[in-house]
Amino acid sequence: MDFGDQTVIHDLSFDVHAGETFGFLGSNGSGKTTTLRALLGIYQPTSGTMHIGGRAFEPRDGARLGYLPEERGLYKKESVLDVMVYFGILKGLSRQEAAKRSRAFLERVSLADKATVRVDKLSGGQQQKVQLGVTILNDPELLILDEPTQGFDPVNRRLLMDIIEDQKRAGATVIMVTHQMEEVERLCDRVILLKDGVAEAYGTIEDVQDLYGGTIVEVHHSGPLPASTLYDITVTRRDYAELRPRAGTDEADILRDLVRAGVMVRGFTTARTSLEEIFIKIYGEQNEPAGV
Amino acid sequence: MAAHNLNTVIGFEFIRTVKKKRFWITTLAIPVVFAVVLGLSFISGQSSRATADTQKYAQVTFQYTDASGLVTDAGASAFGGTRTNDGAVAIAAVRAGTLAAYFAFPANVATQPVRVYGTDKGIFANGTYEAVARAILVSAARQKVSSPQLMAVTQGNVTITSQTFKGGQISGGIGEVIPPLLFLAIFYLSILMLGNQMLSSTLEEKENRVTEMILTTLNPTTLIIGKIIALFMVGLVQMVTFALPVIIGYLFFRANLNLPSVDLSHLSLVPGPMIIGALLLMGGFILFTGTLVAIGAVVPTVKEAGTAFAPLVIMLFLPVYAVSLIVSDPNALIVQVFTYFPFTAPVTAMLRNGFGSLNDLQSAIVITELFIFGLIALRLAVHLFRYGSLEYSKKLSITNTFRRRKRAEPAAVSDRAS
Numbered sequence: 001m002d003f004g005d006q007t008v009i010h011d012l013s014f015d016v017h018a019g020e021t022f023g024f025l026g027s028n029g030s031g032k033t034t035t036l037r038a039l040l041g042i043y044q045p046t047s048g049t050m051h052i053g054g055r056a057f058e059p060r061d062g063a064r065l066g067y068l069p070e071e072r073g074l075y076k077k078e079s080v081l082d083v084m085v086y087f088g089i090l091k092g093l094s095r096q097e098a099a100k101r102s103r104a105f106l107e108r109v110s111l112a113d114k115a116t117v118r119v120d121k122l123s124g125g126q127q128q129k130v131q132l133g134v135t136i137l138n139d140p141e142l143l144i145l146d147e148p149t150q151g152f153d154p155v156n157r158r159l160l161m162d163i164i165e166d167q168k169r170a171g172a173t174v175i176m177v178t179h180q181m182e183e184v185e186r187l188c189d190r191v192i193l194l195k196d197g198v199a200e201a202y203g204t205i206e207d208v209q210d211l212y213g214g215t216i217v218e219v220h221h222s223g224p225l226p227a228s229t230l231y232d233i234t235v236t237r238r239d240y241a242e243l244r245p246r247a248g249t250d251e252a253d254i255l256r257d258l259v260r261a262g263v264m265v266r267g268f269t270t271a272r273t274s275l276e277e278i279f280i281k282i283y284g285e286q287n288e289p290a291g292v
Numbered sequence: 293m294a295a296h297n298l299n300t301v302i303g304f305e306f307i308r309t310v311k312k313k314r315f316w317i318t319t320l321a322i323p324v325v326f327a328v329v330l331g332l333s334f335i336s337g338q339s340s341r342a343t344a345d346t347q348k349y350a351q352v353t354f355q356y357t358d359a360s361g362l363v364t365d366a367g368a369s370a371f372g373g374t375r376t377n378d379g380a381v382a383i384a385a386v387r388a389g390t391l392a393a394y395f396a397f398p399a400n401v402a403t404q405p406v407r408v409y410g411t412d413k414g415i416f417a418n419g420t421y422e423a424v425a426r427a428i429l430v431s432a433a434r435q436k437v438s439s440p441q442l443m444a445v446t447q448g449n450v451t452i453t454s455q456t457f458k459g460g461q462i463s464g465g466i467g468e469v470i471p472p473l474l475f476l477a478i479f480y481l482s483i484l485m486l487g488n489q490m491l492s493s494t495l496e497e498k499e500n501r502v503t504e505m506i507l508t509t510l511n512p513t514t515l516i517i518g519k520i521i522a523l524f525m526v527g528l529v530q531m532v533t534f535a536l537p538v539i540i541g542y543l544f545f546r547a548n549l550n551l552p553s554v555d556l557s558h559l560s561l562v563p564g565p566m567i568i569g570a571l572l573l574m575g576g577f578i579l580f581t582g583t584l585v586a587i588g589a590v591v592p593t594v595k596e597a598g599t600a601f602a603p604l605v606i607m608l609f610l611p612v613y614a615v616s617l618i619v620s621d622p623n624a625l626i627v628q629v630f631t632y633f634p635f636t637a638p639v640t641a642m643l644r645n646g647f648g649s650l651n652d653l654q655s656a657i658v659i660t661e662l663f664i665f666g667l668i669a670l671r672l673a674v675h676l677f678r679y680g681s682l683e684y685s686k687k688l689s690i691t692n693t694f695r696r697r698k699r700a701e702p703a704a705v706s707d708r709a710s
Contacts (some may be wrong), residue, residue, distance in 0.1 A: 069501075070503060090510055131505075
């Protein structure tokens with residue numbers, strides 16, 4: 001994908017399986033939104049296409065697509081219900097069905113009393129809820145959400161994630177761009193991490209965690225921790241240490257090794273490197289000032 | 293699906309425009325002002341007629357001298373006048389307030405003024421003196437001519453019907469010119485009334501950040517065509533609203549408002565010029581609409597759109613400045629340029645079509661040209677909306693939109709990106 005002479009996405013290919021939730025991760029400017037826009041035909045890609053079920057995707061062929069763009073916007077001078085019904089009809093619903101679904105959604109997100117209120121009279125968060133309602137009004141088969149929880153308080157974020165989960169349960173395939181790693185860990189089956197328009201990592205969350213750090217062993221102990229060929233000590237504090245198992249080492253072997261070395265082990269847990277740590281590891285470097 | 297979406301867009305755009313208070317305030321402002329002016333005109337018309345009648349038949353005690361020999365003593369006395377031989381004494385009496393008025397009729401009333409002297413009765417009542425003096429002369433002239441027909445002729449109250457021939461057939465004359473020129477009036481009205489709305493029609497999607505939602509739901513061509521049709525319907529509503537008071541005023545209050553009678557039987561609807569006029573109107577409308585929508589897609593704000601509108605308005609009115617040349621010498625170079633330059637072509641060609649100086653070949657060329665350029669402008673408008681409205685707050689570089697559009701080997705990764 002080129003903008004003028006600048007290539008912003010480099011030879012990017014990925015699969016999204018039917019019914020899964022796919023996380024699209026990356027720092028600001030890494031090309032996530034541009035990729036989505038190119039996939040949806042909003043930008044004309046220099047090359048490449050999106051196929052759904054083996055068929056080239058045409059965004060406006062009546063397919064049940066739901067897209068929540070990063071740039072939020074609705075017809076602000078119209079009433080909430082009018083806007084929702086308008087988009088519902090454009091997405092192939094009858095006027096009655098669009099109105100019925102709109103009212104049901106507004107009820108669910110506690111905006112039923114705002115149905116006849118102009119969109120610009122709503123708060124930012126309320127407008128975002130309406131926009132999500134417009135996005136899922138036609139029960140989309142493919143739901144593409146660009147920063148869906150941006151601007152929501154924790155309560156509404158939880159509500160939003162519940163709604164996304166409901167869509168997934170109903171059979172929707174979800175592609176989600178987000179910076180919220182907890183959302184990714186809760187909702188996503190697989191992820192892709194973009195950096196400067198290149199796929200830095202791609203696979204299940206476990207695959208990515210294995211690639212960037214894998215398993216961490218947390219040990220609460222008494223006495224000194226010996227060096228070993230089975231692990232590297234990454235963090236050590238008084239009576240606490242984090243060990244990174246070396247390739248091919250099983251966590252049980254480490255425990256046996258510690259006990260054999262006479263270490264009093266009071267606690268032994270294994271954990272994967274969090275996505276947040278991996279994110280910081282990948283993108284933190286590019287944000288550090290030069291010379292640091 | 294496309295037809296369904298087109299109808300949905302038309303309905304949405306039309307209804308949300310006509311249900312706005314601001315639309316009706318703006319739309320009704322013109323007929324309300326018009327009605328107020330008509331009302332004032334009606335009231336003042338009645339008042340003026342009553343005043344004129346009162347003045348004409350007013351009785352004034354006056355003296356007069358008559359060098360023309362037209363005024364008879366009997367005629368003058370009917371208005372309250374008596375002859376005197378000494379004008380200076382009469383003027384002195386008027387000045388002293390002992391005589392209401394003195395009229396001095398000259399030897400030749402056609403070349404010399406009638407002098408009227410009167411005591412001041414206020415700026416409006418003073419008109420009585422002139423009215424009486426005039427009425428005395430008219431009455432005297434009637435008696436001299438003693439023929440109502442001759443009197444009508446001298447006053448220009450005659451009806452003339454004319455018939456002209458073209459190619460051995462009766463030609464319609466001015467009655468044949470007017471109907472095709474109605475298309476020109478409709479063209480001007482539609483562009484001037486809807487121009488700003490056309491400019492700002494796609495700005496709303498841009499300013500409200502709705503573009504991405506729209507582009508993934510709807511073909512931009514459907515959106516823009518739908519908006520244009522809805523705008524046209526809005527324009528019709530406005531035109532009907534404007535025309536209603538005029539029609540009502542004409543039908544029911546024509547006599548009171550001193551409106552001239554319009555005899556539509558003289559109008560001749562010749563199929564050829566009417567069809568050409570309609571096609572020129574359609575082509576011109578498409579061209580200007582497409583261009584205005586394209587401008588709206590490029591600029592980020594209504595203000596900047598207005599600046600870009602100005603050159604189009606100039607081109608819209610440019611042929612009007614050359615109208616006498618267009619009518620009298622259609623082969624003049626400037627007329628030829630105006631006829632074929634796309635943005636001056638609609639007005640020039642419609643004028644020439646009305647006055648019968650646009651032959652079939654020229655008509656065909658101009659109509660084809662307008663439709664081709666109009667469709668190109670519409671395509672450009674769709675393209676610029678598609679890429680320009682995502683620029684949101686920035687002015688669009690048209691070159692960049694085309695550079696971005698270039699594709700290289702679309703199949704290269706198509707089977708991988710699934």
